[in-house]
Structures are given as C-alpha cells and as structure tokens.
Amino acid sequence: MKIVGNWSYPTAVKFGAGRIKELPAALAQAGITRPLLVTDRGLADMAITQSTLDILEESGFGRAIFADVDPNPTEVNLAKGVEVYKAGGHDGVIAFGGGSGLDLGKMVAFMAGQTRPIWDFEDVGDWWTRADADAIAPIIAVPTTAGTGSEVGRASVITNSVTHVKKIIFHPKVLPTVVIADPELTMGMPKFITAGTGLDAFAHCVEAFSSPFYHPMSQGIALEGMRLVIENLPKAYNDGTDLEARSNMMAAAAMGAVAFQKGLGAIHALSHPIGAVFNTHHGTTNAVCMPAVLELNASAIADRFDRAASYIGVDGGFDGFRSFVQDFNDSFAIPRKLSEMGASLDKIDELVPAALADPSCGGNPIELTESNVRALFEAVI
Numbered sequence: 001m002k003i004v005g006n007w008s009y010p011t012a013v014k015f016g017a018g019r020i021k022e023l024p025a026a027l028a029q030a031g032i033t034r035p036l037l038v039t040d041r042g043l044a045d046m047a048i049t050q051s052t053l054d055i056l057e058e059s060g061f062g063r064a065i066f067a068d069v070d071p072n073p074t075e076v077n078l079a080k081g082v083e084v085y086k087a088g089g090h091d092g093v094i095a096f097g098g099g100s101g102l103d104l105g106k107m108v109a110f111m112a113g114q115t116r117p118i119w120d121f122e123d124v125g126d127w128w129t130r131a132d133a134d135a136i137a138p139i140i141a142v143p144t145t146a147g148t149g150s151e152v153g154r155a156s157v158i159t160n161s162v163t164h165v166k167k168i169i170f171h172p173k174v175l176p177t178v179v180i181a182d183p184e185l186t187m188g189m190p191k192f193i194t195a196g197t198g199l200d201a202f203a204h205c206v207e208a209f210s211s212p213f214y215h216p217m218s219q220g221i222a223l224e225g226m227r228l229v230i231e232n233l234p235k236a237y238n239d240g241t242d243l244e245a246r247s248n249m250m251a252a253a254a255m256g257a258v259a260f261q262k263g264l265g266a267i268h269a270l271s272h273p274i275g276a277v278f279n280t281h282h283g284t285t286n287a288v289c290m291p292a293v294l295e296l297n298a299s300a301i302a303d304r305f306d307r308a309a310s311y312i313g314v315d316g317g318f319d320g321f322r323s324f325v326q327d328f329n330d331s332f333a334i335p336r337k338l339s340e341m342g343a344s345l346d347k348i349d350e351l352v353p354a355a356l357a358d359p360s361c362g363g364n365p366i367e368l369t370e371s372n373v374r375a376l377f378e379a380v381i
Helices: 019-030 047-058 075-087 099-111 191-210 216-238 243-262 266-278 282-312 317-331 345-357 359-363 370-380
Strands: 012-015 035-038 092-097 139-143 155-160 165-170 178-181
Touching: 012 019, 012 243, 019 047, 019 092, 019 139, 019 178, 035 047, 035 075, 035 099, 047 092, 075 099, 075 155, 092 099, 099 139, 099 155, 139 243, 155 266, 165 266, 178 243, 191 216, 191 243, 191 266, 191 282, 191 317, 216 243, 216 282, 266 282, 266 345, 266 359, 266 370, 282 317, 282 370, 345 359, 345 370
Parallel strands: 012 178, 035 092, 092 139, 139 178
Antiparallel strands: 155 165
16 A cells, blocks of 8 residues: 655744743744734733733833734634734734634734735635735744644634634644743633633544544654543643643643644534534533544544553543543533533534535544534534
C-alpha cells in the first residue's frame, strides 16, 4: 500500500508558568510595535487581562484593547474589531483568551488587509489562496483556557449572524508567530469553564484518534492528549490552584488542536450548528454529543480503542471507554441532553443539513447521512 500524507505542525510555543512576562520579547520577535489585544467581554476587566495590559504599557507597547466579542464570534464582531485595528494604526494582534478571543483576534489580523468578504475565505478547496497573504498582520496568541487549542491553529470559526451557520476560515498565515502558553492565566477559571473547555480538548483528541485518515504523528498526539485530560481534568476541576494539572491541561488543549489535523467527525458536525443556532458553549456541547457519536462509530473504532484503553487509564477496552465517557461527563455536572442547555428539536430540519454540510463530516469513521444525523440530534437533544 502506498502511504501518502500532507503534514503541518505548529509554531514557536513559550510554555510554562509566568511566561506572560515574555510578551514584549514575543512582540519584538514578530515585528509588532503597535499591538491590539483582542479578547472577549468577560475577560476585558479581569486581573489577568489588566496585568497583561500593564506589561504592554510598561514596555512601551500601549494598552489598546478590543473586547466586543461574543461567545460564538460573528462577522459583526469582526467588522468592529477591524475598524478599531485600522483606526488605531496597529500592526499586529495579541489574540488573548479562550476560543472566542483567539478566533476573533486571528481574524482581525487576517481581515484588516483584505478587500473581499470573510466568507470568500472559507475552508473550501483552495479558497485560502484568494487572500492577499502579504496583508495579513502578525499574531501573538495567549490562551487563557485549556480547550480549543486555537493558539496553534491556522483557522478560526466565525458564526454568520444572518444564516446562523458556523464557518471555518482558513489561511496558513493565520498561524500565530509565537504562542505564550502560561498556565497561571487559567487559574481563575470557574469550574464549569474548566470542565467545558477541558472536555473540548478531550473531544478533539477522541475524534482525531477515531478519524480514518492517515496521520500517525497526530494519532500519537491524540492518544497522549486523551491520557493527559483523563488524569488531569478532575484535578484541575476539583482544585483550580493545582498548577501542575492546569499545565497538563494547557498542553492537552494544544495537542488536541494539533491532532485534529487528522480529522474531526460527527461530534463537531453536530456541535457547530447547535452552537450557531442556540448559542451553546462549544466544549460542553461536544461533551453532550460524545456518547451518542461513540455509539454510532463503534463498529469502526472499537479495535483501536481496545488497544488504547489501558494506556489512557480505562479498563475494558472500547466498551469500558464508552461507559467511562458518560461517567466522566457526569463527574463534571455536564448535562445529559442539550435541551438542558436551551436546544430544541423544533429546529432539527435546520440542524440536519447544516451538520451534513460541516467540514468535520469528512473525518467521521462512519459515513454521515440524513438518517443517522437526524437520529443523532434526536438522541442528544
């Protein structure tokens, strides 16, 4: 059998407690002199954000911030961010926060120099080549949660505020020049955010490990990422000051995002339209969807989980893993149904085609159809 793969791995990562102090050096490395820090509304006034702005100001970089960012960021948020970026004469972005701040920050840097609408750069074929690559501003990424791994990604998820469809916008130069992964920044996360973001990282690893595509490096990263989440998320959840657990979760989040270059699947195909329509938390939505998707994919993935289960600390092979996942969710007070998060079946005729159109479908080990996707939505809602 001829084995062929196209592989790409992440950027420079400065990982460790206290490394936010190296932000000025990272800006210099990226050639940024007038940065705009982009984050979400919830983080804008928090101590970690203000102390980061203090570091910038004390180093002569100002303290410019844009925080008009929704939990599921839209093109409306983006237009406002680009306006602020241009008005301030900025030459680079610090994408700061969880998935929403990171995704929108990367898109502000991307779109500030483009003339076409953002939807022209959706992750379809070679649409990314439509962009003026020379006009993309440099990006420094600073995650403050341990979930999406967007800090090491070349894409952002933006929700169309008119159609309520999440779109993946891709360009190789959206990859941040430097990542500062400082687990101390995650210490103040409340329990429900720790759980939701941590289970997002877990879902990335599970789906990458399940994907049928050939990418042995990502397969290995996904396996180790699952182990790190299983061992460390309960510790971080029960004791938010456990720096070692927070560090391991931050690593697992980045690993999940690297691993899903191998592919995602039905979990994300379901959660993207649910989040777009009902504005649910992405990681928590993934967690609710996971047991039903494992059930659907059982015949295709059981053997690989039989081999992996003991390594990641789960007894009983795939069947044990499937049972473990529901118990794991329950231990973090994750709802068993999405109706508890505001979703409803009255939108199912809108959700099914949106899920089937989602790029994540292609990585699911069992082919997704109108019939089995509808059944999945009925099971999880």
